[in-house]
Amino acid sequence: MRDLAGPEGDGLMKDTINTAAPVIEARNLDLTFDTADGAVHALKDVSLTISKGEFVSFIGPSGCGKTTFLRCIAALETPTAGTLTVNGMTPDEARRKRAYGYVFQAAGLYPWRTIAGNIRLPLEIMGFDRAEQEARVERVLDLVELTGFGKKFPWQLSGGMQQRASIARALAFDADLLLMDEPFGALDEIVRDRLNEELLKLWARTEKTIGFVTHSIPEAVYLSTKIVVMSPRPGRITDVIDSPLPKERPLDIRDSREFIEIAHRVREGLRHGHGDDV
Amino acid sequence: MRNFLPILTVVAAIVVLWYGAAVKLNSAWVYDQATRAGADVPAFSQVVSETMNQDRPVLPTPHQVVAELWKSTVGMAITSKRSLVYHGWITLSATLLGFAIGTGLGVLLAVGIIHNRAMDMSVMPWAIASQTIPILAIAPMIIVVLNSLGLQGLVPKAIISAYLSFFPVVVGMVKGLRSPDQMQLDLLKTYNASSAAAFWKLRVPSSMPYLFASLKVGIAASLVGAIVGELPTGAVAGLGARLLSGSYYGQTVQIWAALFAAAIVAAGMVIVIGMIERGTLKRMGMVR
Numbered sequence: 001m002r003d004l005a006g007p008e009g010d011g012l013m014k015d016t017i018n019t020a021a022p023v024i025e026a027r028n029l030d031l032t033f034d035t036a037d038g039a040v041h042a043l044k045d046v047s048l049t050i051s052k053g054e055f056v057s058f059i060g061p062s063g064c065g066k067t068t069f070l071r072c073i074a075a076l077e078t079p080t081a082g083t084l085t086v087n088g089m090t091p092d093e094a095r096r097k098r099a100y101g102y103v104f105q106a107a108g109l110y111p112w113r114t115i116a117g118n119i120r121l122p123l124e125i126m127g128f129d130r131a132e133q134e135a136r137v138e139r140v141l142d143l144v145e146l147t148g149f150g151k152k153f154p155w156q157l158s159g160g161m162q163q164r165a166s167i168a169r170a171l172a173f174d175a176d177l178l179l180m181d182e183p184f185g186a187l188d189e190i191v192r193d194r195l196n197e198e199l200l201k202l203w204a205r206t207e208k209t210i211g212f213v214t215h216s217i218p219e220a221v222y223l224s225t226k227i228v229v230m231s232p233r234p235g236r237i238t239d240v241i242d243s244p245l246p247k248e249r250p251l252d253i254r255d256s257r258e259f260i261e262i263a264h265r266v267r268e269g270l271r272h273g274h275g276d277d278v
Numbered sequence: 279m280r281n282f283l284p285i286l287t288v289v290a291a292i293v294v295l296w297y298g299a300a301v302k303l304n305s306a307w308v309y310d311q312a313t314r315a316g317a318d319v320p321a322f323s324q325v326v327s328e329t330m331n332q333d334r335p336v337l338p339t340p341h342q343v344v345a346e347l348w349k350s351t352v353g354m355a356i357t358s359k360r361s362l363v364y365h366g367w368i369t370l371s372a373t374l375l376g377f378a379i380g381t382g383l384g385v386l387l388a389v390g391i392i393h394n395r396a397m398d399m400s401v402m403p404w405a406i407a408s409q410t411i412p413i414l415a416i417a418p419m420i421i422v423v424l425n426s427l428g429l430q431g432l433v434p435k436a437i438i439s440a441y442l443s444f445f446p447v448v449v450g451m452v453k454g455l456r457s458p459d460q461m462q463l464d465l466l467k468t469y470n471a472s473s474a475a476a477f478w479k480l481r482v483p484s485s486m487p488y489l490f491a492s493l494k495v496g497i498a499a500s501l502v503g504a505i506v507g508e509l510p511t512g513a514v515a516g517l518g519a520r521l522l523s524g525s526y527y528g529q530t531v532q533i534w535a536a537l538f539a540a541a542i543v544a545a546g547m548v549i550v551i552g553m554i555e556r557g558t559l560k561r562m563g564m565v566r
Contacts, residue, residue: 125470
């Protein structure tokens with residue numbers, strides 16, 4: 001528990017010096033897909049370090065490789081060159097050790113299971129005993145503010161609640177790393193704001209490391225301690241911004257001067273990335 | 279109640295058409311009889327009345343078929359060789375056994391196809407080829423071969439029935455077991471789930487709606503198989519035998535009664551599967 005300090009309370013835009021061991025370390029990562037139309041360079045020379053307790057957003061237009069990078073961390077894709085470690089292991093070893101929880105854009109709940117049953121799914125697969133399963137389901141339901149909804153079926157819940165249930169499912173087995181691939185992309189802005197606020201609270205309570213893919217600038221700036229700006233063809237990192245915003249972030253922080261400055265820098269980064277080939 | 283009116287309307291329309299067709303088709307015999315007797319050409323009203331209750335009509339009227347059905351089910355001991363309940367049960371038992379074998383085989387093949395690349399490449403073309411062979415051609419051979427092995431009666435019919443019913447189950451279950459999308463499979467991969475876990479927790483539940491759709495087609499095919507299986511053995515027992523003996527002796531009313539009995543049995547089985555489907559999907563929370 002000694003590494004929990006993280007970048008918290010460091011109000012400077014300079015690179016923070018992290019004493020913590022890196023959770024994710026990518027060095028010169030390359031990934032090419034062979035498609036019928038020839039090779040697609042999905043990632044090119046991507047280097048990034050993510051420390052414990054950070055909230056890192058990946059932002060960029062479609063095709064910039066943000067989701068691919070997240071999938072590489074999850075060992076759902078294999079890089080063609082470079083090195084990538086998760087908790088000091090290869091991504092596949094980390095996956096086998098169940099090092100991360102993954103949240104997809106769609107909630108993907110099983111319609112034939114109740115909300116509690118869906119959250120129990122990873123626990124059943126990982127062989128937790130019955131009592132432990134129940135206790136964990138109750139705890140994560142509470143964590144995502146769905147207490148009392150365990151017995152409902154997914155179709156009885158709104159889209160936002162379903163996505164919260166899918167976050168609970170990813171939290172249930174206590175992985176220290178949470179990877180989220182545009183989890184709120186399909187939700188309307190009001191629900192999204194609310195879930196962003198809740199996600200920050202959840203992050204503060206659980207002290208997890210979070211990798212978060214988004215294409216919304218306000219979302220990225222509001223949530224992150226570190227914003228990774230990416231650009232397409234080939235997918236690469238154009239800017240890494242360490243956020244000077246405090247860890248405690250009410251929604252109206254989005255009107256502050258600092259917030260607007262960071263948003264501006266992200267937008268500049270995105271525009272710069274596009275200038276190369278458009 | 280709302281559903282009954284359209285159904286009754288359609289039934290009434292069919293009955294009217296049926297009576298019309300019966301008058302038209304059976305009148306030839308009435309005119310023939312009159313000519314032979316040297317009588318005058320009968321009036322239309324007389325023709326109509328004489329087409330209603332012929333012994334061997336070209337097309338029996340609905341009330342004749344209903345009366346025959348009633349007589350050979352309710353009005354007769356079940357043990358009688360002329361009871362449709364007796365014959366219906368013989369066909370039904372072969373159908374159910376064949377359906378069980380066919381469904382089991384179909385599910386096993388589907389599981390093999392989705393887990394084994396060699397089976398994926400090889401089984402389906404053969405399954406399709408098997409269904410292109412006319413069952414009427416292959417049924418006598420199955421009966422003869424099994425008879426020489428000492429198998430008679432129920433089992434050969436059940437095998438013919440299974441031959442027809444495994445196919446829709448294979449097709450439906452392969453589709454059903456493959457219905458989970460890539461995201462669902464990726465999710466299980468992030469849990470480092472075994473393929474057994476993926477099978478039981480994701481693939482099997484996802485395939486349920488497909489399974490029931492296949493079962494409904496399969497049970498009807500099973501019945502056809504059982505009836506066809508009763509034909510080459512000669513008119514011994516079963517609905518197929520009733521159809522065959524009816525055609526031997528020109529007993530059209532008996533043929534139609536047996537046809538309706540078969541239709542009623544088929545409808546009953548499809549309804550039962552439908553009820554099991556509703557119950558299962560409801561328990562799985564998939565019916566709102």
